[in-house]
Amino acid sequence: QVHLVESGGGLVQPGGSLRLSCVASGFTFSSVAMSWYRQVLGREPELVAAIFDTQNDTNYADSVKGRFTISRDNARNIMYLQMNNLEPEDTAVYYCVILSFWGPDIDAHRPSPVWGQGTQVTVSS
Helix, strand or coil, X not given: CCEEEEECXXXXXXXXXXXXXXXXXXXXXXXXXXXXXEECCCCXXXXXXXECCCCCCEEECCCCCCXXXXXXXXXXXXXXXXXXXXXXXXXXXXXXXXXXXXXXXXXXXXXXXXXXXXXXXXXXX
16 A cells, blocks of 8 residues: 655744655655645645656756755655745645656646645744
8 A cells, every 4th residue: 555654844943944754655666756745724735846766857846946955765765855944935734745747847747646644844933
C-alpha cells in the first residue's frame, strides 16, 4: 500500500527556517517524480516545488524561488523541503504528493491522487 508521511512542520518566526520530510513506502520511490503542495484553508492547493526522479531536475513556484530547496534521498525513500527566510504568506498545510505528469515547466505538472496527510507550517511573530 502506498504511503506518504510528512513531518517537520511547526511554528516559526518570520525569517526562520524549517525542514520538511516525506517518508515514502509501498512503491518504487526512485522511479517517480515528487512534489510539495501547500494549501491555505478555503483556497486551491499550490504546487511550490517539484523534483524529477533524479536530483538534476527541480522546479519552484516563483513565490518560493531562492528560499526553498527540494531534494530527495532515493536510497532512503525520503523527500525534503528546506524552507529558509520564511514569510507569514508561507503559512499553510504542506503536502507530499506523487506527480502523475512532469511537464515542460512547473505550471504543466499534474498531481496524482496520492497525497500525504499534510503538516502544518505557521509563520508568525
